[in-house]
Amino acid sequence: MERRNLLKGAVAAATVTAAAPAISQNAAARTLRFVPQANLANFDPIWGTQYVVRNAAAAVWDTLYGVDENLVPQRQMVEGETVSSDGLTWEFRLRPGLIFHDGTPVLAKDVVASINRWAPRDPMGQMLRAIQDELVAVDDRNFRWKLKRPYPKMKYALGKCGTPCCFIMPERIAATAGNSMISEYVGSGPMTFKRDEWVPGARAVFEKFGRYTPREGAASWLAGGKRILVDRLEWVVMPDPATAANALQAGEVDWWESPISDLVPLLRRNRNILVDIADPLGNIGSFRMNHLHAPFNNLKVRQAVMMALSQEDYMRAVVGSDTALWSVLGGFFTPGTSSYSEAGGEVMKRSNMEGAKRLLAESGYANEPVTCLVGQDQPLLKPMGDVTADLLRRLGMNVDFVATDWGTVGQRRAVRNPPGQGGWSMFHTWHAGADCVNPAGYNAVRANGDGAWFGWPSVPAVEAGVAEWFDAPTAETEKAAIDKINRAAVENVVYAPTGFFKSYQAWRRNVSGVVKGPLPFFWGVSKT
Numbered sequence: 001m002e003r004r005n006l007l008k009g010a011v012a013a014a015t016v017t018a019a020a021p022a023i024s025q026n027a028a029a030r031t032l033r034f035v036p037q038a039n040l041a042n043f044d045p046i047w048g049t050q051y052v053v054r055n056a057a058a059a060v061w062d063t064l065y066g067v068d069e070n071l072v073p074q075r076q077m078v079e080g081e082t083v084s085s086d087g088l089t090w091e092f093r094l095r096p097g098l099i100f101h102d103g104t105p106v107l108a109k110d111v112v113a114s115i116n117r118w119a120p121r122d123p124m125g126q127m128l129r130a131i132q133d134e135l136v137a138v139d140d141r142n143f144r145w146k147l148k149r150p151y152p153k154m155k156y157a158l159g160k161c162g163t164p165c166c167f168i169m170p171e172r173i174a175a176t177a178g179n180s181m182i183s184e185y186v187g188s189g190p191m192t193f194k195r196d197e198w199v200p201g202a203r204a205v206f207e208k209f210g211r212y213t214p215r216e217g218a219a220s221w222l223a224g225g226k227r228i229l230v231d232r233l234e235w236v237v238m239p240d241p242a243t244a245a246n247a248l249q250a251g252e253v254d255w256w257e258s259p260i261s262d263l264v265p266l267l268r269r270n271r272n273i274l275v276d277i278a279d280p281l282g283n284i285g286s287f288r289m290n291h292l293h294a295p296f297n298n299l300k301v302r303q304a305v306m307m308a309l310s311q312e313d314y315m316r317a318v319v320g321s322d323t324a325l326w327s328v329l330g331g332f333f334t335p336g337t338s339s340y341s342e343a344g345g346e347v348m349k350r351s352n353m354e355g356a357k358r359l360l361a362e363s364g365y366a367n368e369p370v371t372c373l374v375g376q377d378q379p380l381l382k383p384m385g386d387v388t389a390d391l392l393r394r395l396g397m398n399v400d401f402v403a404t405d406w407g408t409v410g411q412r413r414a415v416r417n418p419p420g421q422g423g424w425s426m427f428h429t430w431h432a433g434a435d436c437v438n439p440a441g442y443n444a445v446r447a448n449g450d451g452a453w454f455g456w457p458s459v460p461a462v463e464a465g466v467a468e469w470f471d472a473p474t475a476e477t478e479k480a481a482i483d484k485i486n487r488a489a490v491e492n493v494v495y496a497p498t499g500f501f502k503s504y505q506a507w508r509r510n511v512s513g514v515v516k517g518p519l520p521f522f523w524g525v526s527k528t
Helices: 002-013 025-029 051-060 108-121 123-130 154-159 241-250 261-268 299-308 311-318 353-363 381-395 406-412 460-471 475-492
Strands: 031-035 065-067 073-075 078-083 089-094 132-137 142-147 191-193 203-208 232-236 273-277 283-289 369-375 398-404 426-432 496-501 504-508
Touching: 025 031, 031 241, 051 191, 051 203, 065 154, 073 078, 073 154, 089 108, 108 123, 108 132, 108 142, 123 132, 123 154, 241 261, 241 504, 261 273, 261 504, 283 299, 283 311, 283 381, 299 353, 299 381, 299 475, 299 496, 311 381, 311 496, 353 381, 369 381, 369 406, 381 398, 381 426, 398 406, 460 475
Parallel strands: 031 232, 369 398, 369 426
Antiparallel strands: 065 073, 078 089, 089 142, 132 142, 191 203, 203 232, 273 504, 283 426, 283 496
């Protein structure tokens, strides 16, 4: 309650530092002002996996397929495809009239180059590369992908919303090495990126691309007709929730991606504001550990942290006391879906600090610093970091708390050096429930060593379960594989879930077309 009252007071006193300049009423109606979850510190959707980058990239770059609200991949840039009877050869044909933002046509060679840049950075892409025979442009609109064994989930791989997405770029840009960031932002999607107006830490600007040709039909998540109904989209960075709430109430911004739950009652009392759950599939909080270096290269140390961790403490800090918005997890997959499993997960559901201290002592932990990267500009992550600092100190660990911004976390977590040499021990993030419904697009649960997500866990039992799931012929065998993955991920602590939670979004009543989903979809959104 003290935190809530403090925030209310801050809202009353806040001044909006990013107020819009005076513009005509008609121009204002054609400009949508959006407060994103975090600063857009970089804009390369393949180099990293930050959701804020993916969210912006989805407006600028298009994909070959796109998952709809039922998580079913639909054709997007692809006009059609054929698959050989043995499942080894895929032939794809692009839609006519696809244009990049520099006016050049989208060609099959651009698609091949884009896939080649994406695949090494993505778990499903890595699987495809491992069984690839050839990937070639046949002519301007057709490309062929020949495999050494069938891959039935090809469309899902090319159309998933989990990061990194397979966004299509011009060949010259896609030729940028995957470990280097692109410096040119020529897209294939419905909006252009105004690089000359980009001020990291303050704002990013996008404009409608008039030559974009939407698919027929209604939009559904990343699928269907992506029709942009405004001329201009301005992302206004407001790390302080009180400032964002004040700006929304004053009409200085139109849509806030992630209002904190403490401020939702205040927003709901304003008749000009609508508030709703952002995504029914929710999110899974994550305590992500570095498996390469001490102390978390020691399995018993990781197990001690999982044993000590109280998901309830994290969820109350992040979401509050409303238990309708959060729950404790016994597994890694999205609750309420057919994939959810608690196999081996009893240890996750209740804290055992005394047992954890004994396990830490058995591990031989030598008081190595635990370098914790905590994004202070993320309302979801700052409280997680505060809980973690207290948890690790009570457990008896040496905490090196690095309070920084989310953009810096995104860059530093890719560093594989030891913590004392620019590396890290742990960071907090969250995974959208849409990404965690099965192993296909769930990069955070994968444990294939150098090919794994940040932290680089190597757990053959997890990977064996993933392989079994991909090969499973029935729902029953899929579920058995999920149980195997969950049990191995718990036993080896691929990462430590901090709980399941749903979050809100809020927008002005004169804005229409806002839908629920794992990211903000700007197509179909209008303003009066």
